[in-house]
Amino acid sequence: MKKLLLAAAIVCSHAALAQKLTATERKIVASVQQNMPQSEKLLEQVVNINSGTLNVKGVREVGTVFQKEFDAIGFKTEWVSMPETMQRAGHLVAQRKGKKGKKLFLIGHLDTVFELDMPFTKFTRLNDSTATGQGVNDMKGGNVVILAALQALHANGLMKDANITAYFTGDEERGGKGPESRADFIARAKQAEVALAFETATNLHTVATARRGSSTWLLKTYGTAAHSSGVFKPAVGDGAIYEAARILNSFRETLSQEQYLTFNPGLMVGGSEVSYDEAKARGEVVGKTNIIAPGATVTGDLRFLTETQKEAAREKMRAIVVQSLNKTRAEITFTDGLPGMAPTPGNQKLAALADQVSRDLGYGAVAAGDPGSRGGGDISYVAQYVDCLDGLGVSGKGAHAAGETINLKEFPLLVQRAALMIYRLTL
Template sequence: MRKQLTLICTLACSLTANAQKLSATEQKIIASVKQNMPQSEKLLVQLVNTNSGTLNQKGVQEVGAILRKEFDAIGFKTEWVAMPPAMQRAGHLVAQRKGKKGKKLFLIGHLDTVFELDMPFTTYTQLNDSTATGQGVNDMKGGDVVMLAALQALQQNGLLDNTTITAYFTGDEERKGEGEASRADFIAKAKESDVALAFESAAGLHSVATARRGSSSWQLKTYGQAGHSSTIFKPNVGYGAIFESARILNEFREKLSQEQYLTFNPGLIVGGSEVKYEVAKAHGEVAGKTNIISPEVAVAGDLRFLTEKQKEEARTKMREIVARNLPNTRAEITFTDNLPGMPPTPGNQKLAALADHVSRDLGFGPVTAGDPGSRGAGDVSLVAQYLDCLDGLGASGKGAHAPGETLNTKEFPLLVQRAALMIYRLTR
């Protein structure tokens, strides 16, 4: 009994000490977050259950409409930024309020997921007392709700008055539309701000991202001489397009796979006697027979890197590998820039220090900057050259971009609390 009383006293003293580190106003913010949590969880379910794969323009717009209503309700001025029809993207949601108090904040989310309409759809499901699953539940519909719930708690306490905050939700973060128009407005509004906070998936309650890798895409095509399978490897026929593509991909793996922060992934491959691949739709169709040597293969992949130098060096090596063709084959590779890298900076480190300070004041423990090699690319990288940035402030979980993606439901309200206090302290 004495040990139990000691434990209870220790816990009570700890909670009291943490509360003393928070001002009376901050304690009210935390109380509002807790009070609102049932509504926040209900909103998350609604968002997850709305399919919004990047190419599903109607679904992306529906998710945007749901969030737009919520931002209108807390006094933000909202607008929908449409994209050119040829881009085949839904557009972006922007919510703004302007004032003169504290730093000007640029908060980043996105409306789309990687799960397109032709993929199996999974709705929000509570698996146990600490885990939920559903498409985009942590990447990044959970993060969108973390941002919104933090702002709602501040608004309920009159703490958004006279602040300057832009919440920007892109509609094609997972598969950015081609052309400068895709992010022109995004970058312009970021330049008007002092600090960017991005709500991509958190690595956990104790980690944030001061650096992120960039991403680009590549298209590999190989060609061979069609013929009967019994003649393959003969000097006048050669090896065919499929063997040539296999050679290239394997050499990529052998020569480049051990470099720190560099990854490359062939995400789609089609080959046969008849090949049709539509880049814009990320869709391929193929026909062939085992006794026909394939004359064509198309491969689509991505390349991730920390710096522009690393990107260019990798591309040079890949081009050299592609040029060393098997007999009677040829190959070509093209690259497309998507997102630049976000290197760590002193300003970013200061924001990580703020997250650490807030977390400790809340009694959650320390926060450190995570390994950039463990993260993919994000929209925050596009504005990292203009202002201090911090990412990984969203929901935590596992398996993003894969069936069975999960959300840590116990950490979810704590991450909202941390975000709310960070925004509050930055805007004082």
């Protein structure tokens, strides 16, 4: 009896809160709910196509599925190809031009981290609230949220004069080398006023007003090759491996407590003969215990919230590198990757919109999450040009790992929230 009373109270509460929605908005919500079986079927279809970044054919196949869906609701679609030497599939763009409301730029990506040589996991319902499958939340689920929200608006004739560009990149997980990879993406975003990205939602109540950027660094240290019995002696010195160890530990001691800043040495090789293949992220080394290593190589990443934080960290790292041990020397080089998406008043305003829509739907408050809990994303490329919000996709667990899941209970709620956010922005 208590359970029935509680359920009735929840229904009444949601009904009361839903009164904050306009008649049109209630129709949008109804359309989302009515179409959810088809939305889940679409998600299953695209999850069951391997689209690891390097599987160009698979990425294009997933893109073709979405392209047909966008065509059906009146979007003009095209495929932005990349140079053949880049070995990437390119990007799907769907666009409607109009003069009403904000110019919106909706961001998804077609690729996953699961390449063809990895074990394949199809879409599988585990129970009534959970399903698993490759890319089910990162981010094929997010792509479906975008499409399902737009389908609900189309079903109610609400996109006739909207200005919306949906941009699904084909290499978010392993970006192609060179400026061409994101040139068109950035150019089109600059024409918009608001960018909404549908990467995985932490949960129903959290969005991202900021994301950390990422870059890489390469450290090389050099010492004098000699018999190990002479290590530390003035004429021989400490060797390349000790020099690398000194630098890495100094990085940790000097910089590890700074908020939102992380740096991780992901690969290290050192010995008598060292080779490092950057393209394959592979190192080979030859060495003996009784030979002081003349060479060592370490590569890692650097993550940061703002460009100012990135540059300040690099200066501190360079200062540590030049303080060499006896008879050693070192050099470090940095390579830019994703810029940071800094929190801005405009981004916070979008978070406030998500919060209001969620409350109006009866789903509770929404707040900005911790930027340190997220990696980089495509939205960071355009954050300096437009107001941005991310984390609007589906919720789930285990992204980038076997057993990745989607929360099917929150799936329709997140589509409803996205649909009403887009609707209100296009008024």
